[in-house]
Amino acid sequence: MKEYTDEYLNQIKEIILAKDEERANAELASLHPADIAELYRKLDVDEADYLFKLLDEEIAADVLMELDEDDRLKLISDMPAEEIAKQIDYLDTDDAVDLIQQLDEDDREEILSHIDDVEQAGDIIDLLKYDEDTAGGLMGTEMIVVNENWSMPECIKQMRLQAEDMDEIYYVYVVDNDYRLRGTLPLKMMLTHPSVSKIKHVMEDEPVSVKVDTPIDEVALDFEKYDLVAMPVVDSIGRLLGRITVDDVMDQVRELSERDYQLASGLSSDVDADDSVFAQTKARIPWLLIGIASGLLASIILGAFEAQLQVVTTLALFIPIIGGTGGNVGVQASAIVVQGLANGSLDIKNFASQLGKEILVGLLNASIITAVVLVYNLIMLPGNLAVTLSVAVSLFLVVMFATLLGTAVPLTLEKLKINPALATGPFIQISNDIVGLIIYVQISTFFLRMFTDIAI
């Protein structure tokens, strides 16, 4: 990975200030498009703009696709439609679709009308129809396709023609006369079987493929399971529509896991460490305010309990342990569910059996925790049986309840097609805090009535 030192950045800034095109071009020529994109992020807008205009069109298109979505939008919003269309000409169709999807409906039409390559424009229009969160939304149409009945020399001739427009070849897809996917042709076969009469004799049949409407997270799991670098996408009757490449899938895996992590941490929008103070605050304040609202609700619940607290103040000492334990238990249970759904080790069809297993886990945890606290309080609060029993019984119920809620809520969200990660973190924490207090208030009231002569 290229590391930009302050020294290097200052040197670049000087070159830009001096408008020294020759040296700027020399620097740019030594950088990978991904490194140029990173450099762009570290410069002021005007400086970055100066460098970007020096790039030749093909590199500029690559740099554009390496930028964050926000930076890319900033850059293309100043460009005339003709220029954007020219950049798109250099992009693979899947990247082109990602770029066009960022624009307004009107801009899209205009840009598409400026693309010279009618076939590419047509492919892009077709691809725009697919849902972004499915295999169709991720696929591109650049691939090498041969007919199963061709001979190897014929294939090689065709591949040579098709390869001209492509950056890199990883797989050759084999189709029948109806364009249904039949196999893949490992590139080594070109080397090891240069003269076979029909490639269907040397192709690998039963290729792993994915239906065009498969959700992205399943596509990612398939890539991981089958160790693929690209995967063909087919329609419902098996005709080849496009291919998905592993780099796009890696981005998805990273993005999905970051999103889950953010949701679980109470961050409400996509925020990075290098975002502004304002963006950071905006992402954090919603859940904090929900937490505050629930804290005030807790004060109301405890307010109804104030008479008891006044007489047996010791009860107040255990308010933190009740809420804290409920929160910890709930977060653990929900994390197991969210992660299981993400990596495929848990299936939504197993709702009931997962809940059953969690009841057992909850019972074990609740028993251990209750025993520890019971023994502690019997020793530390001798003669205060009402409080000791209130805390112990409440903790047992809180652990059981938090386990069930932590399991059931994300599973229910998944059933409703809402991201289950939303249920983890603050949501579980806050609900368990409130429910825990209600349990504690009720149980304490019960034991106070039983063991003391306090009139309540």
Add this chain to the structure above:
Amino acid sequence: MKEYTDEYLNQIKEIILAKDEERANAELASLHPADIAELYRKLDVDEADYLFKLLDEEIAADVLMELDEDDRLKLISDMPAEEIAKQIDYLDTDDAVDLIQQLDEDDREEILSHIDDVEQAGDIIDLLKYDEDTAGGLMGTEMIVVNENWSMPECIKQMRLQAEDMDEIYYVYVVDNDYRLRGTLPLKMMLTHPSVSKIKHVMEDEPVSVKVDTPIDEVALDFEKYDLVAMPVVDSIGRLLGRITVDDVMDQVRELSERDYQLASGLSSDVDADDSVFAQTKARIPWLLIGIASGLLASIILGAFEAQLQVVTTLALFIPIIGGTGGNVGVQASAIVVQGLANGSLDIKNFASQLGKEILVGLLNASIITAVVLVYNLIMLPGNLAVTLSVAVSLFLVVMFATLLGTAVPLTLEKLKINPALATGPFIQISNDIVGLIIYVQISTFFLRMFTDIAI
């Protein structure tokens, strides 16, 4: 993705029970090794063993590598060393190393001595020397390497020889006479430039490569940044040592993000939704007990405050909001740091500037939260200025403190080369709970002295 219905599984179990080799073989032949591995997980050990013994050796080796580490160990622990050695013969060196690393020192030696292919055994011994968490620990030695001075026909001849032993070719690496990496040869060049005299004229120079001692998480970021399907690994003077493939990196990305998520959720060991009740409890109980210990500590802290609580019971109503807010703020701040370090948007060198930014974010959040609660309490607790001010001022301080702790702890851990995700979740939650209570107790005592004539 292959979905195993109960119906299908029952059918397979019947075939196994009847020892119907013919049908079993037919079923196995239709399955991808990754699917066979998944089937294995859904069967009893004896059933799985029966199927495994039917597989031909090459497929069996692939299935072995698709299994979870635990299942794999179970399966090979019963195998004689000769048989394991035979399976290893079919594996790429990186997979072979992963397998051998699971075994005891003694078993390793014996198995290595049974490998027929001396070159492969030597490569494995060399690879075993590298740290598992570096590029060297992830690389294999299977790759196609050509000399920059060869002509294309000479290259193709050599590639044909080298390709025999390989499953798939994605890149051809070009080296100089000292075996220093000089470039890559895109496979399309074989098609488009079939007769070039020296391949250095058509190779892509300045290839992206990685030093052998680079940590795995940096390798993963490079793969994502440069959209690679394989990356060459070099020594300190640029000589080609091996290559890393994208499937291994994807597994790493998934594993690292799962590990962070688990740590942040208070799960102390690698646990999956389909693990046993005992494994689930074992992974959860440590942090729960730490939470209980801190809850009991909280009761001691509040115990010292019992006299004040007895006189002004209203103070007890705001115990939950103090701890809850500190926890929420701390988790958010630490999640930002952990994620920033993982995806490269935050650099440990920026410790001071990140802390400075967080102070501003903390001030904004603290002001908003304090204002909300202040207004609420002025309305709801008229005349109770001591409590109102105690809660407001404590909240402000708790938010500031939790922000700083949430930022500084993971950054410090990163400096100490400890996984920063350890600092998120329960740790931050629990510390902020305790510190929050101490702040609340101190501030309340101060305001009670100022506003009331209670002798404390």
